[in-house]
Amino acid sequence: MGDRAAQIKDWVKERPYLEEIAGLHETIAAAIEENAAPEPESDSAGVDQAPAVEELKKGVPLLRAVEAGEAIIAHAAGLLEAMTAALVKASPTEEIKGHASRAQGAFQKQAALPGQVVAEVLETGTLQQGKESLGEIDEGFIVFLTWSALSGALEPLQRQLAELLEEHTWRRGYCPLCGHLPAMGYLFHTERGKGRERDLVCGCCRMRWRYKRIGCPYCDNTEQGQLNIIGLDDEPELRIDTCDRCKAYLKTYMGEGKEEVALADWSTLHLDLVAKEKGFKRSGHRMYTL
Numbered sequence: 001m002g003d004r005a006a007q008i009k010d011w012v013k014e015r016p017y018l019e020e021i022a023g024l025h026e027t028i029a030a031a032i033e034e035n036a037a038p039e040p041e042s043d044s045a046g047v048d049q050a051p052a053v054e055e056l057k058k059g060v061p062l063l064r065a066v067e068a069g070e071a072i073i074a075h076a077a078g079l080l081e082a083m084t085a086a087l088v089k090a091s092p093t094e095e096i097k098g099h100a101s102r103a104q105g106a107f108q109k110q111a112a113l114p115g116q117v118v119a120e121v122l123e124t125g126t127l128q129q130g131k132e133s134l135g136e137i138d139e140g141f142i143v144f145l146t147w148s149a150l151s152g153a154l155e156p157l158q159r160q161l162a163e164l165l166e167e168h169t170w171r172r173g174y175c176p177l178c179g180h181l182p183a184m185g186y187l188f189h190t191e192r193g194k195g196r197e198r199d200l201v202c203g204c205c206r207m208r209w210r211y212k213r214i215g216c217p218y219c220d221n222t223e224q225g226q227l228n229i230i231g232l233d234d235e236p237e238l239r240i241d242t243c244d245r246c247k248a249y250l251k252t253y254m255g256e257g258k259e260e261v262a263l264a265d266w267s268t269l270h271l272d273l274v275a276k277e278k279g280f281k282r283s284g285h286r287m288y289t290l
């Protein structure tokens with residue numbers, strides 16, 4: 001906990017242009033910590049493993065194979081309200097404060113709205129039906145906040161799934177939990193003397209999973225000649241992996257000890273700008289405006 005806060009502080013000290021977005025994420029993370037997910041009381045409260053494993057083997061993400069459950073949706077809805085309230089109190093910008101106040105107003109008028117928003121974002125990844133009830137509220141802001149709430153509410157399920165994946169490898173280019181595309185890659189040494197492995201991190205629910213070390217997760221391209229790397233002089237622990245076939249890029253962290261902040265996606269916003277300037281496009285959800 002303190003570790004995360006310290007990592008963020010050090011990270012932003014070296015990259016002061018990230019201060020505003022770091023403030024936003026600090027407030028969100030604090031709301032998740034203050035409202036931690038209850039651990040399932042027994043195995044029966046968790047995932048029924050056998051059918052889940054069968055679906056995972058076929059490439060069906062866990063949340064497409066099993067119902068998320070009312071407890072998770074209710075917890076995420078509570079987190080969404082807590083985050084909104086926290087951002088009304090402490091926002092890095094007036095714009096965010098405005099979005100948060102409008103959302104809070106709508107939630108106060110319609111008690112069922114946070115739950116409906118969470119259920120729809122979980123089901124479709126975005127908001128269509130909920131839009132009307134939200135009125136003037138910025139859709140992108142609410143989708144971003146809802147995924148943040150879901151990442152907190154899904155933590156117990158992520159731990160269960162990580163255990164299942166130890167035996168039943170996934171190794172696909174999309175998230176084994178929610179089915180969305182990765183936002184980050186992480187290259188790390190498994191054991192001394194052995195080569196490196198790569199994990200991907202979901203851009204929506206923040207689940208992490210193992211993937212092949214070389215290859216584009218967005219189009220499955222493994223032609224080495226079409227896969228390149230953009231290195232950054234002032235960021236030796238980061239790089240951008242690009243694919244000439246689908247023109248996508250994957251921001252990758254290669255360091256050690258700063259995973260909490262380095263893999264958070266918002267913390268490497270400057271890499272998105274570099275990739276965009278070089279003509280590559282971000283695949284999957286974009287949670288930030290560039």
Ligand SMILES: [Zn+2]
Nearest residue numbers: 175178202205
């Ligand atoms: Zn996911």
Ligand SMILES: [Zn+2]
Nearest residue numbers: 216219243246
């Ligand atoms: Zn590709």
